[in-house]
Amino acid sequence: MDPTTTESPSPTTPAAASADAGRPAIIEVEDLDFYYGENRALDGVSLAIPSHQVTALIGPSGCGKSTLLRCFNRMNDLIEGAERTRGTVRIRGVDIFGPEVNVMELRKRVGMVFQKTNPFPNSIYENITFGLQLQGVRSKTRLDEAVERSLRAAALWDEVKDRLHESGLSLSGGQQQRLCIARAIAVEPEIILMDEPCSALDPVATARVEELIHKLKQEFTIVIVTHNMQQAARCSDRTAFLYLGKLIEYADTQTIFINPSDSQTEAYVSGRFG
Amino acid sequence: MSEPDTRRPFAVTSRYGGERKVVGERMIQLFFGGNAFVAVLILGLIMIFLAREGLGFFQLNRANLEVYRKAGLEFVEPLRLQENQHNQLVRRMFDLRVESARALGRNTELDREAINARLRPLDDFILAFEDAAEPLIHASMNLSDLAAEIKMAAIEWEETEEYRGGLKPDFDYETARESLVAFLGTQERLNEMVAANLRRVVNQGNQLEWANTALARAFAELRNEALAFATDLPGAYHEMSTWDPNEPVPTWKAWSVFLTGSQWLTASFWQDWYGVLPLLTGSLLVSFIALAFAVPLGIGAAVYVNQIATRREQNLIKPAIEFIAAIPSVVLGFFGIIVLGELLRQFSEIGWMSWWPGFPVAERLNALTAGIMLALVAVPTIFTLAEDALQNVPKTYREASLALGATRMQTVWKVILPAAMSGIVSAVLLGFGRVVGETMIVLLCAGNRIAIPDFTRGLEVFTQPVHTMTGIIAQQMGEVVEGGIHYRALFMVGLLLFVLTLTINYLAQRAVRRLRLPTI
Numbered sequence: 001m002d003p004t005t006t007e008s009p010s011p012t013t014p015a016a017a018s019a020d021a022g023r024p025a026i027i028e029v030e031d032l033d034f035y036y037g038e039n040r041a042l043d044g045v046s047l048a049i050p051s052h053q054v055t056a057l058i059g060p061s062g063c064g065k066s067t068l069l070r071c072f073n074r075m076n077d078l079i080e081g082a083e084r085t086r087g088t089v090r091i092r093g094v095d096i097f098g099p100e101v102n103v104m105e106l107r108k109r110v111g112m113v114f115q116k117t118n119p120f121p122n123s124i125y126e127n128i129t130f131g132l133q134l135q136g137v138r139s140k141t142r143l144d145e146a147v148e149r150s151l152r153a154a155a156l157w158d159e160v161k162d163r164l165h166e167s168g169l170s171l172s173g174g175q176q177q178r179l180c181i182a183r184a185i186a187v188e189p190e191i192i193l194m195d196e197p198c199s200a201l202d203p204v205a206t207a208r209v210e211e212l213i214h215k216l217k218q219e220f221t222i223v224i225v226t227h228n229m230q231q232a233a234r235c236s237d238r239t240a241f242l243y244l245g246k247l248i249e250y251a252d253t254q255t256i257f258i259n260p261s262d263s264q265t266e267a268y269v270s271g272r273f274g
Numbered sequence: 275m276s277e278p279d280t281r282r283p284f285a286v287t288s289r290y291g292g293e294r295k296v297v298g299e300r301m302i303q304l305f306f307g308g309n310a311f312v313a314v315l316i317l318g319l320i321m322i323f324l325a326r327e328g329l330g331f332f333q334l335n336r337a338n339l340e341v342y343r344k345a346g347l348e349f350v351e352p353l354r355l356q357e358n359q360h361n362q363l364v365r366r367m368f369d370l371r372v373e374s375a376r377a378l379g380r381n382t383e384l385d386r387e388a389i390n391a392r393l394r395p396l397d398d399f400i401l402a403f404e405d406a407a408e409p410l411i412h413a414s415m416n417l418s419d420l421a422a423e424i425k426m427a428a429i430e431w432e433e434t435e436e437y438r439g440g441l442k443p444d445f446d447y448e449t450a451r452e453s454l455v456a457f458l459g460t461q462e463r464l465n466e467m468v469a470a471n472l473r474r475v476v477n478q479g480n481q482l483e484w485a486n487t488a489l490a491r492a493f494a495e496l497r498n499e500a501l502a503f504a505t506d507l508p509g510a511y512h513e514m515s516t517w518d519p520n521e522p523v524p525t526w527k528a529w530s531v532f533l534t535g536s537q538w539l540t541a542s543f544w545q546d547w548y549g550v551l552p553l554l555t556g557s558l559l560v561s562f563i564a565l566a567f568a569v570p571l572g573i574g575a576a577v578y579v580n581q582i583a584t585r586r587e588q589n590l591i592k593p594a595i596e597f598i599a600a601i602p603s604v605v606l607g608f609f610g611i612i613v614l615g616e617l618l619r620q621f622s623e624i625g626w627m628s629w630w631p632g633f634p635v636a637e638r639l640n641a642l643t644a645g646i647m648l649a650l651v652a653v654p655t656i657f658t659l660a661e662d663a664l665q666n667v668p669k670t671y672r673e674a675s676l677a678l679g680a681t682r683m684q685t686v687w688k689v690i691l692p693a694a695m696s697g698i699v700s701a702v703l704l705g706f707g708r709v710v711g712e713t714m715i716v717l718l719c720a721g722n723r724i725a726i727p728d729f730t731r732g733l734e735v736f737t738q739p740v741h742t743m744t745g746i747i748a749q750q751m752g753e754v755v756e757g758g759i760h761y762r763a764l765f766m767v768g769l770l771l772f773v774l775t776l777t778i779n780y781l782a783q784r785a786v787r788r789l790r791l792p793t794i
Contacts, residue, residue: 073677075673075676078672078673078676080585104679104680104681105679107677107678107679108678108679112677114673114674114677116670118670118671118673120671120675120689122692130675130678130688131678131679133688134678134679134680134684134688135679180674183674183678184677187678
């Protein structure tokens with residue numbers, strides 16, 4: 001990626017036009033059932049997410065889109081009573097629920113950005129190097145390089161390069177979210193999961209993050225959960241519509257928004273319910 | 275067109291409509307506000323009370339020191355010191371004799387009779403060494419009695435009705451001291467004689483035979499010290515001849531004797547000393563031991579309960595730890611005496627534990643016993659507050675860390691604990707405040723020996739008996755004369771304790787404020 005492009009924001013264009021459904025799938029979900037205690041959150045979901053694309057998961061509250069997203073890096077493991085009862089999720093062909101899977105290694109490959117911005121109460125520099133230091137990287141030059149590379153990739157370098165050792169919490173909301181993205185990028189994942197990354201941001205900050213997402217897909221595969229229909233339309237290549245734990249429709253974003261084949265999808269994307 | 279307004283008017287001017295309600299609300303506000311300010315008021319009252327009763331101590335202590343000087347007790351002090359030094363030398367010689375007897379018993383087939391016969395020359399030597407200083411000891415005892423008598427007479431004089439009414443003149447110290455000071459005339463000769471005697475005896479000591487080289491070396495060292503003692507004897511004369519009974523006692527002396535004095539000695543025949551240092555070091559030592567146990571326990575338990583435990587474990591552990599706080603401290607103290615003290619003693623006597631400094635313990639009740647029991651008092655405080663601090667760390671930090679591939683333990687160490695550090699520091703400080711003020715347990719378990727613990731003995735210091743600031747107040751307050759110097763001295767100890775805990779609390783609050791997490 002060319003870091004110099006950060007200065008000249010290009011207009012965000014509907015990405016669907018360039019979507020290539022023929023790309024190899026990096027995440028394959030097959031017949032997945034997921035429960036929180038007695039409550040079924042996912043019901044027989046199957047879909048294949050292509051690499052180096054932005055895939056949006058949309059649907060009304062409680063439809064299971066966040067649950068599905070958190071299956072990909074097994075963050076659901078943290079919730080007591082959460083359990084996959086059937087089906088598989090394969091990343092690069094490996095069943096991530098398999099017994100030989102090291103969850104920590106999986107999460108290094110599948111990064112995550114949260115709805116609530118959550119930089120650690122440390123300096124910007126320490127926020128970015130956290131993941132690398134976990135992996136035992138001690139070399140100052142390597143850490144410095146990683147910080148610059150990640151911040152440039154997250155389009156934050158120019159704004160913070162002179163105050164890397166100030167607290168990450170001194171940044172504005174939008175900057176904090178881009179810092180979180182930089183932090184996720186720093187450990188060089190293949191996939192970045194974003195759970196409503198813009199829901200707490202103002203429109204200007206949202207636009208910047210969307211622009212960033214669009215740029216990041218050249219290097220990473222991105223899966224994004226969003227409530228915001230325009231956002232899904234603007235920045236995703238593929239869109240999956242979930243409703244009551246079922247995958248209703250999954251297609252190119254353009255198809256979903258312009259010519260959906262399911263009436264529920266059509267009702268949802270046109271704003272008649274949800 | 276407009277309809278008449280039939281709703282209740284809001285502009286109420288009548289006395290019973292609006293204002294009464296306002297008065298009612300005022301009352302409620304006053305009630306709550308009053309309750310809130312009671313705490314502030316009580317804190318202020320306690321401070322005033324402690325200061326009023328305690329600060330009078332310094333005036334009395336100054337008078338006490340003045341009598342000490344005028345009655346000539348201070349004059350005799352160098353002699354008493356020499357007597358004391360001589361006593362110690364003799365005691366160490368006896369220790370060497372005991373060692374020698376033991377060594378002989380181990381290495382030879384001799385029976386008790388034969389061993390005693392072998393050691394007769396040493397016994398004679400020690401006896402001669404004792405006798406050599408006889409005139410010095412005699413003089414010291416005589417002068418001590420004289421000075422004590424003068425002091426008694428002076429106190430009695432000043433307590434008579436006539437003196438208080440201004441009918442009698444001040445006590446005539448000058449005349450009373452005459453016989454004391456007269457001693458100076460004979461002292462030089464006495465010193466020379468004693469020194470010569472000591473030297474002679476000590477020099478004879480080189481003919482003694484020793485069971486092994488270690489003993490011989492120890493004895494040689496002791497002889498050198500004895501010779502040095504003999505050489506230093508005239509030093510006391512110099513000190514005593516330049517002593518000025520009329521030199522006024524400065525006010526700061528009354529303070530410094532209290533704050534840095536190493537003796538707390540009351541109801542003594544000679545002179546009462548109110549030095550808080552033994553009590554302060556005792557309190558701090560016991561608290562330090564308590565925290566050494568309670569901090570890892572409390573914080574460890576808090577981390578486990580907050581980060582690792584299942585809900586069922588939480589429901590078991592939390593109430594259990596919090597219940598410890600509900601145990602009356604006298605029960606804990608009792609347990610400390612009967613069970614822990616005894617266990618500790620037996621444990622320390624196990625052969626393979628003897629490598630531990632201070633084991634086997636000389637006293638069943640010591641700083642370690644009290645410290646361990648006090649740790650139980652501190653654990654609930656530290657646990658509860660540390661757990662709160664951990665609970666207050668935003669859950670999103672944990673998620674962020676795990677999502678970056680950290681293990682649960684890495685997350686605890688690198689994210690949760692640093693983020694909760696302010697709360698944990700404050701928890702530890704408040705735990706410290708809690709144990710330093712605890713009374714019953716230390717009174718029962720600490721051994722109550724009023725002396726600065728001997729820190730030169732390294733880790734052994736932990737198994738020495740100590741006394742504490744809280745303990746001394748509880749122990750002695752019942753037996754002092756109200757308004758007397760001892761009574762006021764105890765109040766000063768209380769004031770010091772109050773200031774100490776207040777400072778700790780202030781620091782704890784500052785720790786929280788300084789390191790507080792930003793709210794997200």
